[in-house]
Amino acid sequence: MAKRAAPEVNAGSMADIAFLLLIFFLVTTTIETDSGINRKLPPIEDQSEPPVIKQKNIFTVLLNGKDQLLVEDEIMEIKDLRQAAIDFLDNGGDGSCSFCNGKKNPDLSDNPTKAIISLKNERETTYKTYIAVQNELVAAYNVLRDARSQELYGMPFSEMEANHKDVNWPGNKVKLKEKIEKIKLDYPQKLSEVQ
Amino acid sequence: MSKFKKKKGGEIPAVNTAALPDIVFMLLFFFMVATVMRQNSLKIENNLPFADQVEKLDKKDLVMYIYAGKPSENYKQMGTEAKIQLDDSFADVKDIAGFIAEQRASKREELIPFLTTALKVDSDANMGLIGDIKQELRKVNALKINYTTKKGSVIGN
Numbered sequence: 001m002a003k004r005a006a007p008e009v010n011a012g013s014m015a016d017i018a019f020l021l022l023i024f025f026l027v028t029t030t031i032e033t034d035s036g037i038n039r040k041l042p043p044i045e046d047q048s049e050p051p052v053i054k055q056k057n058i059f060t061v062l063l064n065g066k067d068q069l070l071v072e073d074e075i076m077e078i079k080d081l082r083q084a085a086i087d088f089l090d091n092g093g094d095g096s097c098s099f100c101n102g103k104k105n106p107d108l109s110d111n112p113t114k115a116i117i118s119l120k121n122e123r124e125t126t127y128k129t130y131i132a133v134q135n136e137l138v139a140a141y142n143v144l145r146d147a148r149s150q151e152l153y154g155m156p157f158s159e160m161e162a163n164h165k166d167v168n169w170p171g172n173k174v175k176l177k178e179k180i181e182k183i184k185l186d187y188p189q190k191l192s193e194v195q
Numbered sequence: 196m197s198k199f200k201k202k203k204g205g206e207i208p209a210v211n212t213a214a215l216p217d218i219v220f221m222l223l224f225f226f227m228v229a230t231v232m233r234q235n236s237l238k239i240e241n242n243l244p245f246a247d248q249v250e251k252l253d254k255k256d257l258v259m260y261i262y263a264g265k266p267s268e269n270y271k272q273m274g275t276e277a278k279i280q281l282d283d284s285f286a287d288v289k290d291i292a293g294f295i296a297e298q299r300a301s302k303r304e305e306l307i308p309f310l311t312t313a314l315k316v317d318s319d320a321n322m323g324l325i326g327d328i329k330q331e332l333r334k335v336n337a338l339k340i341n342y343t344t345k346k347g348s349v350i351g352n
Contacts, residue, residue: 011216018219025226035249036313036343044333063322078349123323127316128244130325131342132349135246142248165253 037134042192057109059088059117063133065124078132085140089115089187099148099186112144112187120194137191144187149179157183239264239280244318245347252341257309259298259337261291263324264317277320279328288324291331311339 061081062070069076071084091108092100100112109115117137121130145157153160157180163169164176241264252258262280266273270285279286281294299307312332316325332340 014216015212015219018216018223022219022223022226025223025230029226029230034255034343035251035346036341037246037248038250038311038339038341041329041333041338041340043336043338121322121326123321123326125322126318127320127322127325128318130322131244131246131318131344134342135248135344135349138248 037131037138039134053116054110054114056093056107057114057116059085059109059115061117061119061133061137063119063121063125063129065122067126067129069133078129078136081133081136082140082143085117085137086143088117089140090144091115099151101147113185116190116192118192118194138189141187141189145183148186149183152183153179235260235262235280235283237262237280238267238270238283238285239278240267240317240319241315242317242319243315243343243345244349246342246344246349247346249344249346250341252311252313252343254309257302257306257311258341259295259310259312260315261294261312261328262315263320263328265319277317277324279324288327288331291328292335295332295335295337309339310337311341312337313341313343315343 060070060072064070069078069081071081076084087102087105088108089112090100091102091105092111093102093104093106093108094110095104097111097113102108119133119137142158149155149157149160160176160180160183163171164173164180239262241262263277264280265275265277266285273285279288279291281290286294295312299310302310314325314328329340332338
């Protein structure tokens with residue numbers, strides 16, 4: 001008896017089945033956002049008396065219910081806030097800061113380690129404006145840290161942090177962590193929110 | 196001589212579609228791998244604001260999500276004020292403490308200090324609600340928070 005070849009399976013509709021699945025996944029896919037601004041809330045503790053802070057070391061940012069911005073008693077646009085914060089932080093008023101590039105304005109902060117940014121908002125402020133202001137203030141710190149890190153280690157701060165998180169980075173992470181901590185000590189993020 | 200017989204018919208041959216399933220499967224696999232199934236179905240409008248100083252949230256399993264925003268079209272009867280959504284239902288500010296405790300109980304003990312609370316809040320919500328949420332989080336000592344934002348310029352807000 002002659003050997004009979006197995007009949008070929010008709011694969012013509014395979015594409016249709018695959019299309020069906022494809023369309024299902026296309027429709028159900030939602031690209032989730034998983035990035036944002038990290039913050040740390042202050043713990044609740046009953047402070048008997050708040051520490052005395054010189055007025056010039058505080059940078060007050062007020063956001064009212066109509067989303068208007070008042071910075072150090074002057075109305076300001078959000079786009080100017082970053083530069084104003086940088087000027088304040090990097091001022092180096094009393095000369096104790098050896099790496100600051102500021103104008104040494106006597107009305108602004110003495111030293112980045114003493115400088116505090118105080119943010120106050122009202123209940124009616126919209127969330128998007130609040131986020132915009134937070135973003136600009138964080139950006140001011142990041143700009144200064146990047147500049148300091150570039151000067152000391154020839155690499156921006158953001159890159160060092162990215163490397164520290166990257167599991168495939170070949171360098172010495174302990175040393176890198178030390179460098180990051182050093183920069184963080186030079187420009188500590190002191191952002192307080194008034195309740 | 197039939198050696199130079201003219202080929203019969205001048206029709207264009209049909210396009211070979213044998214590789215079409217392969218191409219479609221390739222796309223299919225891409226979407227299957229890239230898809231993240233939503234954990235919660237949203238009952239609120241959730242149009243996140245933009246920011247550019249963002250950090251990525253890694254370790255997805257160590258994130259607790261709190262949503263807030265106006266009730267969406269299908270839940271009009273809940274009013275037009277911004278509301279909080281925890282898991283799959285509307286919630287009150289005072290429910291947050293219970294929610295956090297529940298989330299903590301479901302994680303291994305040594306991981307609890309690394310838990311982050313991601314606030315996914317609609318850009319039109321007002322800060323009063325967020326202030327309340329933050330106050331509640333401070334009470335239960337869940338201090339690491341993340342304002343989830345889209346990547347973009349703040350001027351677009």
